[in-house]
Amino acid sequence: MSVERRETPWTEAKPQTRFKAGEGLEAALLVVPGVALMLLFIVWPTLNAFWLSFHRENLLGTSREWVGLTNYAEMLKDPAFWRSVGATFVFAAVVAPVQLVLGLVAALMVARPFPGVGLFRTLFFLTTAVPTAVAAVAWGWFLHPVGGTLNRALEAIGLSRQPWLTSPELALPALAVLTAWAGVGFTAILLTAGLQQIPEELYEAARIDGAGSWTQFWRITLPLLSPTLFLVALLILLSSLTAFGQIHLLTRGGPMESTTVWIYRVYQDAFFNFRFYYASAQAVALFLVLLLLAALQFRFFGRKVHYG
Amino acid sequence: MVSLPHWLARPLFYLGLGVYAFLLVLPLLNLFAASFKSDGELFAPGLWPTHPTLEPYQEALQKYPLARYLLNSLVVAVGTTLGVLLVSATLGYALARIPFAGQSALFGFVVAMLLIPGEVTFLPLYLLVQQLGWLNSYTALIVPFIASPLGIFLLRQFIKSLPQDLFDAARIDGAGHLRMLWHIALPLAAPALGALAALTFLGAWNMYLWPLVTINRSEMMTAQIAVAQVQNVEVTSWNVVAATAILVLLPTLIAFLLAQRFFIRGIALGGLKG
Numbered sequence: 001m002s003v004e005r006r007e008t009p010w011t012e013a014k015p016q017t018r019f020k021a022g023e024g025l026e027a028a029l030l031v032v033p034g035v036a037l038m039l040l041f042i043v044w045p046t047l048n049a050f051w052l053s054f055h056r057e058n059l060l061g062t063s064r065e066w067v068g069l070t071n072y073a074e075m076l077k078d079p080a081f082w083r084s085v086g087a088t089f090v091f092a093a094v095v096a097p098v099q100l101v102l103g104l105v106a107a108l109m110v111a112r113p114f115p116g117v118g119l120f121r122t123l124f125f126l127t128t129a130v131p132t133a134v135a136a137v138a139w140g141w142f143l144h145p146v147g148g149t150l151n152r153a154l155e156a157i158g159l160s161r162q163p164w165l166t167s168p169e170l171a172l173p174a175l176a177v178l179t180a181w182a183g184v185g186f187t188a189i190l191l192t193a194g195l196q197q198i199p200e201e202l203y204e205a206a207r208i209d210g211a212g213s214w215t216q217f218w219r220i221t222l223p224l225l226s227p228t229l230f231l232v233a234l235l236i237l238l239s240s241l242t243a244f245g246q247i248h249l250l251t252r253g254g255p256m257e258s259t260t261v262w263i264y265r266v267y268q269d270a271f272f273n274f275r276f277y278y279a280s281a282q283a284v285a286l287f288l289v290l291l292l293l294a295a296l297q298f299r300f301f302g303r304k305v306h307y308g
Numbered sequence: 309m310v311s312l313p314h315w316l317a318r319p320l321f322y323l324g325l326g327v328y329a330f331l332l333v334l335p336l337l338n339l340f341a342a343s344f345k346s347d348g349e350l351f352a353p354g355l356w357p358t359h360p361t362l363e364p365y366q367e368a369l370q371k372y373p374l375a376r377y378l379l380n381s382l383v384v385a386v387g388t389t390l391g392v393l394l395v396s397a398t399l400g401y402a403l404a405r406i407p408f409a410g411q412s413a414l415f416g417f418v419v420a421m422l423l424i425p426g427e428v429t430f431l432p433l434y435l436l437v438q439q440l441g442w443l444n445s446y447t448a449l450i451v452p453f454i455a456s457p458l459g460i461f462l463l464r465q466f467i468k469s470l471p472q473d474l475f476d477a478a479r480i481d482g483a484g485h486l487r488m489l490w491h492i493a494l495p496l497a498a499p500a501l502g503a504l505a506a507l508t509f510l511g512a513w514n515m516y517l518w519p520l521v522t523i524n525r526s527e528m529m530t531a532q533i534a535v536a537q538v539q540n541v542e543v544t545s546w547n548v549v550a551a552t553a554i555l556v557l558l559p560t561l562i563a564f565l566l567a568q569r570f571f572i573r574g575i576a577l578g579g580l581k582g
Contacts (some may be wrong), residue, residue, distance in 0.1 A: 035414070040436075128575065131563075189576060203381035
């Protein structure tokens with residue numbers, strides 16, 4: 001007969017049982033490699049990131065010297081740094097709402113089953129399978145000044161062609177839209193999962209009370225989906241703050257540095273301007289911003305672990 | 309909102325779906341169409357080529373060792389996936405099923421690691437990999453990423469939720485932890501492993517910044533970086549660039565179409581963490 005068993009919550013320590021002979025070795029075999037890898041490739045680089053940011057190359061470039069907070073002081077006075085921070089937040093501020101709305105529309109259409117739903121789910125979730133470099137090339141061609149479909153379409157309805165990726169005003173928003181597009185599948189998957197958790201009975205009750213689909217959306221769907229929406233918005237923000245591949249591939253930070261976002265400046269300073277330690281300080285600053293957002297997300301997912 | 313007559317609502321719904329799906333997929337269709345256009349037809353109006361040709365593919369494959377780049381990416385993605393599954397299953401099992409001193413502290417540590425934004429520690433990681441002599445190798449692209457806090461966390465949660473009775477019975481039969489992990493936990497955790505595998509494969513296949521800085525020998529380049537390289541050289545031959553991109557897209561696209569539910573589950577788990 002099985003004994004009545006209660007699930008212990010994850011924060012509570014399990015009752016300790018005695019080890020059998022050889023079990024300590026088995027346990028060590030299972031635990032030690034993973035922990036060692038995490039210490040070496042996550043903990044050590046994270047600590048070292050801070051340590052490096054307090055140094056600077058010496059004049060010969062042969063070794064490094066301790067400079068304390070000099071890199072940070074310089075960074076705070078560096079207009080190029082602040083331009084990259086500004087570009088990053090403009091970029092994120094376009095990506096997040098566009099991706100959220102595009103994904104929500106897709107999720108609303110395919111959350112409930114109907115004949116043919118499988119095909120449309122596949123199509124709406126498809127961008128998940130598209131690598132960043134491929135998405136970038138697809139949009140590079142889509143926005144092409146001469147052969148691009150978008151410019152042809154604009155011309156067909158009487159508007160003029162736009163130099164999407166070569167104009168300092170348009171390049172950053174254009175990259176943001178392509179990033180949002182590439183994330184639609186991801187967003188739609190998470191929001192579909194969120195929508196499917198809303199009990200169908202609520203909609204039935206609302207229909208019986210005579211509520212139309214518009215009322216149902218504002219009174220049931222949106223309020224009940226809002227925790228998921230908030231979480232997904234945070235995830236989008238987190239990933240858009242470190243978007244790199246599409247920028248490297250399509251604009252190389254230009255034109256006129258208009259798409260040199262935070263992480264792109266870190267990459268450039270470290271590998272092209274030979275300022276590895278100054279780049280480290282900028283990376284640490286970005287790290288702290290991301291950590292703050294991750295901590296916010298953590299509050300939500302912590303709750304999900306408890307009650308979800 | 310005025311409600312529509314019933315006979316009209318359904319066709320309109322499908323029309324809306326179709327238009328939305330078409331617009332979302334349009335940039336990809338456009339790329340696909342370009343990859344079958346000859347040089348002469350590339351800039352002619354019209355989405356579809358009137359005389360589809362395989363020339364762009366032939367040119368891309370002749371001028372660039374794309375097979376090698378795709379193989380590199382495949383080795384990296386499969387290697388990373390297997391490594392992540394191994395580490396996540398072993399450590400996840402230990403955290404869920406083996407009582408040892410400091411277990412809850414270690415689990416707390418794994419959860420804290422989840423918070424660390426890995427994209428931003430690439431500079432110190434680069435120095436480390438350089439000191440280890442791993443630049444320009446598969447090792448550099450695989451080993452730093454096989455201890456995945458997310459994977460360990462997911463597997464720990466999943467194995468923890470399995471019925472204790474199964475493990476008790478095996479224990480009475482004299483099974484040790486390795487056997488219980490292999491014969492009980494892993495078969496039952498197959499859905500979680502599948503989802504984690506899909507998520508990891510996708511992430512490794514898509515890596516961009518890390519291979520860009522750690523690989524500079526041409527024969528070790530991954531497919532993503534190869535796309536950037538081809539795009540950089542073939543400034544006007546967008547059909548060749550498109551053909552390259554389509555070839556790089558195919559593996560993940562096919563994997564996605566075949567194992568869609570694992571990808572969806574993986575993303576739902578990874579995003580909402582449980």
